[in-house]
Amino acid sequence: MLGIKVEKKQTQKAIGELKELGLLSGEAKVEKSGKYTLIPLKNKSSKVIKKLGKKYEVIEHSFQRKKQEKSFSELAKDIVPEELHPKLKTAFDIVGDIGILEIDKELREYEKELGKALLKSQNNLKTAVRKEGSHKTEFRIQKHKFLAGERKTTTLHKENNAVIELDINNMYFSPRLSTERKRISLLVKKGEDVLVMFSGAAPYVCIIGKNSQAKSITGIELNPKAHEYAEKNIKRNKIKNARLIKGDVRKAVDKIKKRFDRIIMPLPKGAEKFLPSALKVAKSNAAIHLYQFASLKEINALKKDIKHRIEKQGWKTLKISRIICGQQAPEVYRMCFDIEVAKKAKN
Numbered sequence: 076m077l078g079i080k081v082e083k084k085q086t087q088k089a090i091g092e093l094k095e096l097g098l099l100s101g102e103a104k105v106e107k108s109g110k111y112t113l114i115p116l117k118n119k120s121s122k123v124i125k126k127l128g129k130k131y132e133v134i135e136h137s138f139q140r141k142k143q144e145k146s147f148s149e150l151a152k153d154i155v156p157e158e159l160h161p162k163l164k165t166a167f168d169i170v171g172d173i174g175i176l177e178i179d180k181e182l183r184e185y186e187k188e189l190g191k192a193l194l195k196s197q198n199n200l201k202t203a204v205r206k207e208g209s210h211k212t213e214f215r216i217q218k219h220k221f222l223a224g225e226r227k228t229t230t231l232h233k234e235n236n237a238v239i240e241l242d243i244n245n246m247y248f249s250p251r252l253s254t255e256r257k258r259i260s261l262l263v264k265k266g267e268d269v270l271v272m273f274s275g276a277a278p279y280v281c282i283i284g285k286n287s288q289a290k291s292i293t294g295i296e297l298n299p300k301a302h303e304y305a306e307k308n309i310k311r312n313k314i315k316n317a318r319l320i321k322g323d324v325r326k327a328v329d330k331i332k333k334r335f336d337r338i339i340m341p342l343p344k345g346a347e348k349f350l351p352s353a354l355k356v357a358k359s360n361a362a363i364h365l366y367q368f369a370s371l372k373e374i375n376a377l378k379k380d381i382k383h384r385i386e387k388q389g390w391k392t393l394k395i396s397r398i399i400c401g402q403q404a405p406e407v408y409r410m411c412f413d414i415e416v417a418k419k420a421k422n
């Protein structure tokens with residue numbers, strides 16, 4: 076295999092240069108040889124090597140191969156018997172340093188081994204758990220069963236320039252919504268007053284706080300534990316223009332004097348029922364982002380229903396569009412309806 080030979084003190088500089096040129100081999104190890112370092116090269120055309128030879132001493136050497144780590148999918152397939160492979164889900168979620176698996180009932184006898192395999196394949200993880208049951212109660216909490224590593228349910232999750240502290244067994248959080256949270260934060264214009272209903276541990280509040288020039292961000296959350304973490308998170312991220320309210324959205328809006336330019340409603344099961352509460356605190360021209368789980372066939376009926384609910388409160392829908400921001404089940408998507416509303420003039 077071809078490589079270059081450099082004096083030890085030149086090692087980092089040479090590696091940096093080779094990386095930049097796309098010439099550093101990822102399959103073989105860098106080796107020491109007396110006062111020199113031998114750096115392996117990718118298989119490239121003789122023209123490229125000749126050019127490199129003008130700057131470095133090119134050598135032929137049998138470099139040691141790097142041990143190829145197996146992926147979780149490969150390790151899992153070694154653990155679970157082949158006839159059960161169709162039941163094996165090899166995709167997983169990462170929340171901070173916790174890896175979250177979904178394991179079919181028929182594979183539960185292998186779950187501890189699968190947890191260990193996940194930790195082996197992902198150096199950045201400390202804990203492996205599996206999802207237990209579905210999102211329960213109005214707090215939308217999902218429980219998790221410990222499988223391997225450090226026994227804990229709290230972690231720090233980095234996302235879109237913010238760090239969110241979470242307890243995965245006591246509050247809702249989905250790392251899969253990171254792109255959607257970023258999309259919303261980029262829509263927020265300078266000087267806007269933003270309301271995040273159903274704010275949980277405050278991921279939307281923090282990400283909008285970190286990535287926009289909103290004038291103010293208000294969050295409302297019913298789950299006291301999520302609210303407690305949300306308070307910690309706005310402090311941790313130094314979001315000075317945020318205010319968090321613990322309680323039911325319906326009651327909380329009656330006490331809020333402020334009116335909002337943008338209202339985010341991330342409660343995909345039933346957010347539409349809270350539209351009257353949102354409109355109570357909306358400025359006369361406002362944007363609403365309302366999340367729902369739905370199939371593609373249902374979109375037009377849902378748009379009609381949303382418009383009808385808005386009309387009933389004495390408002391007009393100026394614009395309504397939707398984007399798909401996730402999948403909940405086969406053919407059921409998480410959608411965000413981006414709505415522009417205006418208050419109807421009184422006759």
Ligand SMILES: C[S@@+](CC[C@H](N)C(=O)[O-])C[C@H]1O[C@@H](n2cnc3c(N)ncnc32)[C@H](O)[C@@H]1O
Binds near residue numbers: 249301322323342
């Ligand atoms: C799907 S979670 C979204 C949490 C958070 N926005 C996020 O993206 O991680 C919905 C949240 O709404 C809260 N919730 C449900 N009903 C509520 C209500 N009536 N008033 C305030 N919060 C509510 C739940 O406790 C839960 O934390």
